[in-house]
Amino acid sequence: MLSREENELITRVGPDTPMGNALRRYWIPALLSSEIAEPDGPPARVRLLGEDLVAFRDTEGRIGLIEEFCPHRRVSLYFGRNEECGLRCVYHGWKFDVTGACIDMMNEPEEYDFKHKVRVTAYPTCELGGIVWTYMGPAEKIPPLPKFAWTQAPAANRHVTKVIEECNWLQALEGGIDTSHAPILHRLLTDSSKRGGIKPSNPFVRGKAPKLVVDITNYGYQYAGIRPLDGTDDVHIRFYHFIMPFHQIRPSKSESGLDLDAGHIWVPIDDGNCTVYNWSYCPDGPLTEEDKLERGLGNGPLHVDPVTFRSKANRSNDYMLDRSVQRTETFSGIDGINAQDRALQESMGRIVDRSKEHLGPADKAIIQARKLLRQAVKAVEAGQSPDGTGTSYYPLRAHEAVVPNSADWRAELAPEVKREAILQTV
Ligand code: FES
Ligand SMILES: [Fe+2]
Missing domain, CATH: 2.102.10.10 (Rieske [2Fe-2S] iron-sulphur domain)
Incomplete structure (x- = not known):
């Protein structure tokens, strides 16, 4: 929960606003x-x-x-x-x-x-x-150039699209770094469904509700959703990065089954709209034409107008929600993982009233992001550089794995981030 004043402070981005001044440092x-x-x-x-x-x-x-x-x-x-x-x-x-x-x-x-x-x-x-x-x-x-690992990849191994989302940038961002919703909202009801979503047999869905670990760093944080798998001593770990002020890196798979790093960038157009950039990057080789359609995500040319960048499923048509699909095939009844995200994030209104929320431990990553953004505002007001304007984020990668509960998952899944770089764990 945020007070109305805090909510105003971190959502408004026009010239000479505190958050606008902070964002203009990146x-x-x-x-x-x-x-x-x-x-x-x-x-x-x-x-x-x-x-x-x-x-x-x-x-x-x-x-x-x-x-x-x-x-x-x-x-x-x-x-x-x-x-x-x-x-x-x-x-x-x-x-x-x-x-x-x-x-x-x-x-x-x-x-x-x-x-x-x-x-x-x-x-x-x-x-x-x-x-x-x-x-x-x-x-x-002016900070060093934004040389994220994915921007340095050969063009054939990378794909970038964009789509306009009709709400404030921060609620789109919060939707993206909210790992607890993903295996719920994006769940398929049967393994045989050909629609975009996460199959019930996937350990991400099979696992119990996650415990979140957030390691604060000087670029934002790395965080893990850790889900115990029933009947085993193993856990499913999905491991992400949040890079200030609006970047995410997450593990993913392409339509053709390639292991990917992927992510979003939530860029404010103004206070009530944002552009979501969707990127994916395969370290092992080129992406296929099928991968570039982003069928499962609902971000490609089949779902988003390539001239206006407006989603074909949108507020005016209830995101083409199909109640019979919702009963039999997908948890939401909306086609496309990111179309599902946009539907729910836009359903909150242009700027959600965060004074009315009830956040729990599963919202830890969201709470920390808000805190870091407020700290960035304060740093800029005090004449300092905000976090994430260095180069420490350049090599970052995301990972996903099933590992024994006793494993040192930071060492296995996050070799780019040295332990001494972790400022605090929450
Ligand atoms: S040159 Fe006259 S309005 Fe631009
Ligand atoms: Fe989502």
Whole structure:
């Protein structure tokens, strides 16, 4: 539970809000590289942390991410011409380069030299893992590039999609790091079902309710859901990372059965909407075309409009809930694991009232994430760098295994995180 004030503090992200200032100290996914694939191709609208921006790839391949509205008379530069190393407003022909400098004005005589007096806000960008990332904070505080292990993988071994979720970024994030819901909401009722979900014979579902262990680190935390398996001395351990301020790494399997690392990034569009980036990465080889459909997750082209990034199953059609499927095949009756997540997270309203919750021990990871986010706000207010702006998260991997109850699971499942890096276990 959070007080109303605390809830406001960590959910609101616009310019000059405390959480908005903290988030602006990290590299933030702005759009998929494929949205602005070609030099001089069409620009793309980007709304990020309540700011309207436009992205374009110039003639030289450099990426511009600038404020959407032309400083002359405020029309949208989305309608602009992307040509000869700049984006030109089609109203009176003012042209801006990737640094935000105005480099030409078609409606003013050259001798006035007015163009040098005009600029637009432009944020620095980098391209990693099929995503264009941006940094929206103070220039002197820019952190090292977001070189997560999955961003360094060969492109053929990696897949990234995105989908717009119609609720605040934090409740989407909390849904993703909430391990106790996964074998319940995402459960299939029969092993023979071909729908997306977790089969009843999977130890993740067979195991009893989990005990959660959260190891706080300087990037966020590593955490494990430990489920005793009936009639054995074994436990099923599902082991994740939460990397500040909005990343998860979790173990997964591809549609074709490959072992994967996968994860989400929950990026605020504004206070009431977020973009969820879904990535997966196979260390052992390329993903198949079938894997890239993300049928089971409900994030691929079969389920999400590839132009608007809106989910076909959405609030307006009750997420295509099928009560007969709910009776016979899946626990929820909604198709697609992440479509199920979106349905329930959006059902809370745009920003859930956390003063009315009743959290238990199974919500430990959520409670810790909120605490770390509040600490990040305080750190930034005190002039310090928030956690997760170093490089310690670069090598992190996720794991899942059935091990003897007595096993040293940290040593077996989390070799990237040295014991001395664990600041506290809760
Ligand atoms: S409004 Fe853009 S150039 Fe006039
Ligand atoms: Fe889920």
